[in-house]
Amino acid sequence: MNTAQSNTASQSDFIREIIDDDLKTGKHEGRIATRFPPEPNGYIHIGHAKSVCLNFGIAARYGGTCNLRLDDTDPSGESLEYVDSIKDNIHWLGFDWGDRLFFASDYFERLYQFACELIKMGKAYVCSLNADEIREYRGNFTEPGKESPYRSRSIEENLELFTRMRAGEFEDGAHVLRAKIDMSSPNIVMRDPVIYRIKREPHYRTGAKWVIYPMYDFAHCLSDALEGITHSICTLEFENNRPLYDWIVEQLIESHRPQQIEFARLNLSYTVLSKRMLIELVEEGYVKGWDDPRMPTVAGMRRRGYTPRAIRNFCAVIGVAKNENLVDISVLEHCVREDLNETAPRAMAVLKPLRVVIDNYPEGKSEEFECANHPQKPEMGMRTVPFSRILYIEQDDFQENPPGKYKRLAPGQEVRLRNSYVIRYESIVKDQKSGEIVEVHCTYDAETRNGPPPDGRKIKGVIHWVSAAHAIPAEIRIYDRLFRVPDPAGESGDFKDYLNPDSLEVLSPCYLEPSFKDAVPGNAYQFERLGYFCADSGDFLPDRPVFNRIVALRESWVKNS
RNA sequence: UGGGGCGUCGUCAAGCGGUAAGACACAGGAUUUUGGUUCCUGCAUUCGGAGGUUCGAAUCCUCCCGCCCCAGCCA
Numbered sequence: 001m002n003t004a005q006s007n008t009a010s011q012s013d014f015i016r017e018i019i020d021d022d023l024k025t026g027k028h029e030g031r032i033a034t035r036f037p038p039e040p041n042g043y044i045h046i047g048h049a050k051s052v053c054l055n056f057g058i059a060a061r062y063g064g065t066c067n068l069r070l071d072d073t074d075p076s077g078e079s080l081e082y083v084d085s086i087k088d089n090i091h092w093l094g095f096d097w098g099d100r101l102f103f104a105s106d107y108f109e110r111l112y113q114f115a116c117e118l119i120k121m122g123k124a125y126v127c128s129l130n131a132d133e134i135r136e137y138r139g140n141f142t143e144p145g146k147e148s149p150y151r152s153r154s155i156e157e158n159l160e161l162f163t164r165m166r167a168g169e170f171e172d173g174a175h176v177l178r179a180k181i182d183m184s185s186p187n188i189v190m191r192d193p194v195i196y197r198i199k200r201e202p203h204y205r206t207g208a209k210w211v212i213y214p215m216y217d218f219a220h221c222l223s224d225a226l227e228g229i230t231h232s233i234c235t236l237e238f239e240n241n242r243p244l245y246d247w248i249v250e251q252l253i254e255s256h257r258p259q260q261i262e263f264a265r266l267n268l269s270y271t272v273l274s275k276r277m278l279i280e281l282v283e284e285g286y287v288k289g290w291d292d293p294r295m296p297t298v299a300g301m302r303r304r305g306y307t308p309r310a311i312r313n314f315c316a317v318i319g320v321a322k323n324e325n326l327v328d329i330s331v332l333e334h335c336v337r338e339d340l341n342e343t344a345p346r347a348m349a350v351l352k353p354l355r356v357v358i359d360n361y362p363e364g365k366s367e368e369f370e371c372a373n374h375p376q377k378p379e380m381g382m383r384t385v386p387f388s389r390i391l392y393i394e395q396d397d398f399q400e401n402p403p404g405k406y407k408r409l410a411p412g413q414e415v416r417l418r419n420s421y422v423i424r425y426e427s428i429v430k431d432q433k434s435g436e437i438v439e440v441h442c443t444y445d446a447e448t449r450n451g452p453p454p455d456g457r458k459i460k461g462v463i464h465w466v467s468a469a470h471a472i473p474a475e476i477r478i479y480d481r482l483f484r485v486p487d488p489a490g491e492s493g494d495f496k497d498y499l500n501p502d503s504l505e506v507l508s509p510c511y512l513e514p515s516f517k518d519a520v521p522g523n524a525y526q527f528e529r530l531g532y533f534c535a536d537s538g539d540f541l542p543d544r545p546v547f548n549r550i551v552a553l554r555e556s557w558v559k560n561s
Numbered sequence: 562u563g564g565g566g567c568g569u570c571g572u573c574a575a576g577c578g579g580u581a582a583g584a585c586a587c588a589g590g591a592u593u594u595u596g597g598u599u600c601c602u603g604c605a606u607u608c609g610g611a612g613g614u615u616c617g618a619a620u621c622c623u624c625c626c627g628c629c630c631c632a633g634c635c636a
Contacts, residue, residue, distance in 0.1 A: 327573055
């Protein structure tokens with residue numbers, strides 16, 4: 001059993017404890033029903049993934065159900081593109097709602113009827129104050145609100161007006177429907193909240209059929225009730241709305257009332273998880289789209305090469321609680337490495353090439369090495385890697401004046417070429433003008449082909465390489481954190497001022513060992529000593545390979561002075 | 562300021578009156594043809610603070626302090 005599964009199975013948190021108690025007391029006759037309710041006005045991100053894992057995870061754990069419900073009660077900004085992306089992303093994460101796909105917009109008629117019922121009970125009224133007036137009448141934290149002059153309209157008048165609102169007889173903002181609760185409630189949410197507004201905007205699903213739309217507070221709880229949800233899990237900022245949730249449900253629902261439970265949303269360091277900010281990054285071109293590999297969106301992480309299992313495990317590892325949190329991105333990266341270490345085949349690639357000539361290796365000769373695809377997993381097989389007189393190594397793997405504990409190639413030094421021979425430094429060739437090192441000359445020790453030097457001398461360094469004559473040129477995109485500061489949303493001023501200018505570095509040409517001729521877009525590999533990379537699912541072409549760096553390997557060696 | 566929440570290691574997070582789990586990060590060391598992996602070891606005498614109850618308190622009580630959310634016809 002892998003870590004992700006075992007973690008998920010044994011997971012416990014205050015919500016599961018509540019459910020355990022409910023099960024004990026027979027609260028919902030042993031039935032557990034959750035839902036994941038995104039609004040289709042953007043792509044889902046890692047924060048949503050936490051909620052997806054929670055809601056679907058609970059359903060799975062208790063043999064319950066989890067609905068996917070698109071909470072599409074405000075037509076502005078909503079679209080089918082977002083619906084499709086959300087469905088696709090949830091499936092990719094590894095969850096399935098089966099036939100339990102719902103739309104709040106499918107409930108518009110029933111919600112309308114519920115609103116009429118509320119009016120008939122004398123618990124809702126049409127208010128004709130404008131938006132500014134409603135705000136004024138609402139009062140503030142210290143002063144109670146004032147009752148709207150329209151609060152005492154008769155049921156008949158309310159019904160007639162509401163009917164005419166639906167019929168489209170009024171302009172936007174002319175009237176709203178309000179719940180009649182308590183204008184002096186210390187909880188501002190309860191001061192006669194607006195539950196319907198006029199909005200002459202076509203809806204991506206219902207078209208022009210409706211010109212009035214229910215507000216979240218009215219639609220959400222009733223949608224939950226309509227679907228038989230038992231535990232309606234949402235984030236902390238809705239705590240203030242819970243009394244209203246309960247109030248509406250109590251007025252209109254006889255039995256099987258859903259219960260709202262709030263948990264702390266995820267915050268991740270060095271990125272933003274606010275839909276508004278994410279939209280801004282996409283629309284203003286700071287990134288290349290919702291699936292830009294730097295984005296914390298599910299689509300972005302997918303393209304970057306993060307795996308569903310890594311993301312699920314991350315969600316399990318960070319836990320569910322009510323504390324405001326800022327989870328360090330290193331936890332996510334750890335989960336990604338943990339998964340990829342198990343599954344990614346190893347191979348060699350050189351990002352910043354430096355030519356190496358093996359002086360004592362015959363020109364025109366080449367040979368092949370059988371290399372393991374995974375050092376600890378023989379079942380992952382072998383591949384052949386060609387060797388010849390001219391190679392590329394990493395520029396970082398040679399230094400003319402190396403620091404203290406440098407274990408790579410340097411004057412007077414020997415180094416192991418990974419899976420191949422030990423070579424010894426002989427000389428360098430520099431560019432006359434720039435002084436830049438253009439070529440390193442070495443000699444190889446033919447006796448080190450299959451093992452350590454027979455004379456017993458120790459070789460401490462191992463570096464990766466690619467045979468120049470056989471190399472596949474490629475473009476490699478190195479991604480770094482999107483922001484320079486841990487909490488860009490919490491900084492003063494424009495969050496975009498904190499963008500990391502070096503979040504993308506494009507390297508080309510890089511050289512890959514020839515086994516990459518079979519690389520499959522979307523597949524992840526470990527470029528030994530460098531990190532995990534995946535063939536880009538968007539731009540990869542057989543004759544122009546493009547790879548993304550998913551995450552670097554852990555680096556315990558720090559270059560000091 | 563009224564209301565609603567939350568304060569346990571640098572960051573997450575267990576703990577539910579019996580004497581501070583775990584993860585990430587960090588620091589050492591071992592093994593290693595990846596400075597990777599793996600494996601050891603260290604890392605909160607103390608739980609926002611102060612009082613109190615108790616044989617015993619992170620857990621119960623009181624007061625105080627700090628942070629977050631709410632004044633959209635967004636969700």
